[in-house]
Structure formats: C-alpha cells, structure tokens
Amino acid sequence: MLSLDAFSINQSYLHRILLNSVAPRPIAFVSTIDDEGRPNLAPFSFFNAFGVNPGTLIFSPARRGRNNTTKHTYQNLRQVPEAVVNVVTYSMVQQVSLASTDFPKGVNEFEKAGFTPLESLKVKPFRVAESPVQYECRVRQIIPTGQGGGAANLVICSILKVHIDESVLDENNEIDPDKMDLVGRMGGNYYVRADQNARFIVPKPLHSIGIGIDALPPAIRFSKYLTGNDLGRLGNIAALPDQDLINRWKANSGLQEMISNNPTLFYDNIRALLDEGKTAEALSRLMAALL
Numbered sequence: 001m002l003s004l005d006a007f008s009i010n011q012s013y014l015h016r017i018l019l020n021s022v023a024p025r026p027i028a029f030v031s032t033i034d035d036e037g038r039p040n041l042a043p044f045s046f047f048n049a050f051g052v053n054p055g056t057l058i059f060s061p062a063r064r065g066r067n068n069t070t071k072h073t074y075q076n077l078r079q080v081p082e083a084v085v086n087v088v089t090y091s092m093v094q095q096v097s098l099a100s101t102d103f104p105k106g107v108n109e110f111e112k113a114g115f116t117p118l119e120s121l122k123v124k125p126f127r128v129a130e131s132p133v134q135y136e137c138r139v140r141q142i143i144p145t146g147q148g149g150g151a152a153n154l155v156i157c158s159i160l161k162v163h164i165d166e167s168v169l170d171e172n173n174e175i176d177p178d179k180m181d182l183v184g185r186m187g188g189n190y191y192v193r194a195d196q197n198a199r200f201i202v203p204k205p206l207h208s209i210g211i212g213i214d215a216l217p218p219a220i221r222f223s224k225y226l227t228g229n230d231l232g233r234l235g236n237i238a239a240l241p242d243q244d245l246i247n248r249w250k251a252n253s254g255l256q257e258m259i260s261n262n263p264t265l266f267y268d269n270i271r272a273l274l275d276e277g278k279t280a281e282a283l284s285r286l287m288a289a290l291l
C-alpha cells in the first residue's frame with residue numbers, strides 16, 4: 001500500500017486521488033441567481049442526497065485550487081440562498097460540460113450551453129427544462145471547510161419541490177433507471193453512463209438476517225476458488241442448508257468427481273447457481289462436495 005499523509009501531499013494530487021476513487025459521483029446541475037436577477041448554471045459532482053425529513057441535498061462549489069477564488073454559484077448563494085438542482089442525463093452531458101466553462105460573471109450559461117430556463121414555483125432560480133428531475137431548494141446553511149485554495153463549501157439544501165418528467169416514470173410513478181439514463185462523474189475526463197451494461201443487481205439483505213461469512217464452514221470460507229462476492233452471497237443465506245439436502249447431494253457421486261477432476265467447472269456451476277439466486281442449492285452442493 002502507498003500510504004500518504006493527507007496533510008503533507010500535494011493538494012492537486014489528493015484532488016485527483018479523490019476524483020478517481022470516490023467515483024462515480026452523481027452530478028448536480030445547479031441553477032442560481034444573483035441579486036441583480038442574473039441566472040447562472042454550473043455542474044457539481046461533489047454532490048449527494050442525505051435524507052428525506054426534510055429532503056436534503058448537499059453540493060460543494062469549492063474554492064479554486066489555482067488562485068483561491070470562489071465560484072459564481074457560491075457567490076450567488078451568498079446573495080440569494082436558493083437553488084434548483086437538476087439531474088444530468090446522457091443526452092445532456094456535453095452541454096453540461098460546456099456550462100462548466102469559466103465564463104465571466106453575469107454570463108448566462110442557459111444561453112451559452114443551450115438549455116431552456118423554466119420558471120420555478122417556490123424559488124427565484126430557473127429550472128432546466130431538459131433535465132427530467134428538478135429540485136427546487138432553499139439553502140439552509142453553507143459550511144466552508146477552510147479559506148485556502150481547494151477548500152470545500154458545503155451547501156446544505158432543503159428540497160421545497162420536486163418536478164419529475166412523466167416520461168421517466170413507470171406505471172407506479174416510480175423512476176425507471178432505463179428511462180432516466182443518468183450519468184456520473186469519475187476522475188480525469190471520464191464519465192459513466194448508468195445503462196444496462198453498467199448496472200447490476202444485488203438483492204438487499206433486509207428480509208432476513210444472513211448467517212454471515214464467519215458462519216460458513218472453513219472449507220468454504222477459505223476456498224481459493226470462491227471470491228469475496230461469492231462468499232458475500234453465501235453469507236447472506238438465512239440458515240445453513242439442512243443435512244437432508246446436503247446428504248442428497250452427497251449421494252450424487254458426480255459432485256465429488258467433478259470437484260476433484262475439474263474444480264474450475266465445479267465452481268463455475270456454483271457461481272451460476274448464485275447468479276440465479278439459488279443460494280441454498282449452491283451452499284448444499286459445496287457442503288456435500290467439501291465436507
């Protein structure tokens with residue numbers, strides 16, 4: 001491991017490490033307005049949602065590392081503590097990137113980047129019509145983490161209103177990830193598109209309490225063929241399989257043969273069962289073959 005002291009390494013290196021390792025990040029496309037009523041639009045990926053009571057979003061227009069100046073978004077929020085946080089989809093991403101240009105103060109990024117301003121209902125800043133989910137927010141608090149270049153300004157927002165384009169909803173009014181087609185920010189010039197190739201399913205371990213990896217028999221737990229993901233799925237089972245099931249698999253001599261003649265094939269079969277959600281069968285076959 002390369003272990004670095006966060007206070008003594010070069011800040012721009014720490015910034016790159018963060019951008020590449022705390023990733024992918026959601027992107028807030030933030031609309032604000034200054035005290036002269038001039039709109040501003042800029043993306044921020046130091047951003048997330050933090051709760052629902054009240055609905056809370058936080059993003060950070062940081063101080064610039066190179067000259068310790070503040071962003072227009074931050075300056076506007078100090079004057080008019082309201083924002084619209086718009087989500088960013090694949091179809092918007094090139095224009096969003098254009099809107100991140102360091103245009104002079106007062107330049108309207110809606111015009112520069114070709115987005116359509118929509119009036120908000122509760123706050124002064126405009127919504128972005130092209131974004132399928134728009135949060136009208138009041139700023140509760142701004143917390144600067146420092147006064148030097150690169151310091152964060154945590155903008156804590158309460159959501160007053162949420163607008164959802166019906167085209168991204170399913171028949172139950174839930175957001176359909178395929179219809180949303182969100183993008184996330186990574187390090188360098190990399191983005192990620194949350195489409196079917198990027199997404200996968202991990203069932204929530206909520207309906208029952210899993211036995212845990214520590215409760216798996218050592219021959220399984222320390223098998224060089226099983227990965228952490230395999231063990232995570234096996235440890236999520238509610239109880240070890242009963243002996244009858246294991247005995248039935250033991251009676252099937254094919255299993256013992258396969259594990260000694262072709263362990264790779266045996267474990268591939270186990271993994272296929274785990275992929276299908278047949279955890280009890282996978283674990284009983286493992287126990288029959290190994291114990």
Ligand SMILES: Cc1cc2nc3c(=O)[nH]c(=O)nc-3n(C[C@H](O)[C@H](O)[C@H](O)COP(=O)(O)O)c2cc1C
Nearest residue numbers: 042043044045046060061062071072073100101102
């Ligand atoms: C996808 C993306 C994410 C960004 N995230 C941040 C961020 O979290 N914090 C930040 O200070 N700048 C971030 N930037 C850079 C700002 O968007 C950029 O400095 C912009 O000019 C700020 O605009 P403003 O001065 O009008 O507020 C990001 C840029 C892009 C393209």
